[in-house]
Amino acid sequence: MRYFAFADREDHIRLIEDLAKASDALFIILTGIKRRAGAANSPDTALLEWDDITAEALADLDMDGRDRVIVSALEQKRFAPLIEFLKKMDSAPPVLAMMETEGKFPSAGALNISSVDLTEATGNILRREWRLIEIKRRAGELYNLLKDAGKIAILTQNDPDPDGIACGLGLQALLGRNRTTAPILTLGNVTRNENLAMIRLLKTTVRAVEPEDLREFDRIVTVDVQPHYFGPDPGFTVDAVIDHHPPGNHSEAAFSDVNIHYGATSTMVHEYLSALGVKITRRLATALLYGIMTDTMRLERGASSRDFEAFDALWPTADKDMISNMARPRLNAEELGYFVRAIKRRRLMGDFLFLWLGRIKRDDIIPRLADFSLQIGEASFTATCGVFRGELIVSFRSMDAERNAGAYASALFSKWGSAGGHHSMAKAVISLQAFKSSFGLTRLDEVREKVSRMIEDKI
Ligand SMILES: [Mn+2]
Structure with a gap:
């Protein structure tokens, strides 16, 4: 496949070369500008200089439908003759126009032309990076708070649901702990069939404890639940809170990440794990995906774009057969x-x-x-x-x-x-x-x- 790139600017040459990496040949046609001496380009790139675009010059390029055309435009109207020419071709190549101005490239409804606002596209990438830095910072803060603790209690609801259990497993992975040094605990009991099935299939444990049992732990973290859930005076102090329910008052916790814009706490924990580059095993992916699925009714209820992103990231790794078995426990x-x-x-x-x-x-x-x-x-x-x-x-x-x-x-x-x-x-x-x-x-x-x-x- 050959690439023909028409550009009235030089600063996108690297970007164009990257786009055309897999091509057999790349022609960059600088239009209305002269190449500056010493401007960098790959030796494999054929660099042409045109004063303007004419039908005769375009005909000489001998383009056909198997080729691809890139337009890097500062002045869009300069490229109007190119579009006119392509419209008249029997088999025209597809065109990708890159711009930094608002509005679409004038494609007159042609199906083979797509345009991208580079400012907007770059902005989206950079905004995402800001968010990643924020998550990394938060995950690091949590990690540092807990890393030197002897035993850590991961406390979930009184009748832990898949979201809570998955967060427990996620936190164990984040901290490099196991069920002995950071057990998943409940002050109630796991009673629902689906939740028992999840625990059995994932080969994990959720230990039922009394409030006074929490004294043996150096740190207490609540996941998918907040301290106020346990009453005005539960008899223990919580060090960290990660939850997506409406926030209550728990100013005593050194770390608190409560965000109602998440459909599942599993999504928040998944973001921590990704931010810190922790390996997500098949078992953990299965648990987190199931946590998101159950809390959002398979993304139908209260799911945000973040839940969709986490779902998308976890789906390939997760064990879908196991999830079916968790979701439809047998009746005895x-x-x-x-x-x-x-x-x-x-x-x-x-x-x-x-x-x-x-x-x-x-x-x-x-x-x-x-x-x-x-x-x-x-x-x-x-x-x-x-x-x-x-x-x-x-x-x-x-x-x-x-x-x-x-x-x-x-x-x-x-x-x-x-x-x-x-x-x-x-x-x-x-x-x-x-x-x-x-x-x-x-x-x-x-x-x-x-x-x-x-x-x-x-x-
Ligand atoms: Mn939840």
Whole structure:
């Protein structure tokens, strides 16, 4: 392939030579300017000097559709004859015009001409570098704060989710630690099936501890969570905070990076790792990618361009089969029993479906059955209920434009606990005891009747 570069400036010769690196031949046609003595160019480059561009001179170049044309233009109108000439060719080469002025190169809608504003393009690269310096500085600060500590506690939420667990693994890699010198901890327990599957498949551990156990650690870092989450006086002091939830007050932490513009804390940790050039293994890439996927509903909810960038960077390395296995954990016999029983006893009224799971041993059954509920019969608005650890949980799903699940959840249940959500999915988690006392109910089947009746009356 031959390259023909038309330029009314000399300072892009290196850039043009770089663009044409793989070419068989490069002709640079300096147009309207003379080459300065001693101006640098590669010996392989053929340098021509034209006073202006004419059809005759262009015809002599004998260009065809297999060639490529570069235009480096200070004065765009100088190159109008070139465009006119190319437009008349049967098989014209593609043209890349580089400019430093605003606006597009006059291509008159030709499909084979593209123009680039070099100032804007360079600006984008340089702005990105500013950001990288900032991330590098922050990651370095975190590293320096923790590098000499004996044991480091990486503390996640009370029921750690994939984002929190992935950040724990990421932080271990960043600090060159393992599960002994920097374990991932929770003050609660991992209960949800997907999260247990993630821990099992990644062969990692999340240790359940009590607040007083944290005393044996020299430093405490919270990931995907902030100190205020643990209450006004949790009994321990946090040294570093990395999170993407709305910021609370934790001025005591020596390091704090809280940014709500990230869809996942995994993205922040990935940026640290990249900035400091830490090798990201297949296992770690899998964890971080899964953390981003679950927190952003596969980039559909709350994902920023940074999450997309991290996703793009992690995707080639991550184990996609393993992610499928994490995302769709199998139902065991007992869980299947819950499903079958609830579906057998379903109550379908028009397009409203009511499902009652009764007392359950794990609460992730509820959203899983709720997701499935919209596939049953004519249902377009559903309520899936269960009782878990003294709480009555009602999970709404709506495919009905007229019925806002969040509004129903909040109108019906906020009196007894937290209730709300989006149009298509919402949840109420309320005290079973408080609900019972309100209506003088004693038995669970009475509760079921009451809840079902309340929703029916409202819709
Ligand atoms: Mn998160």
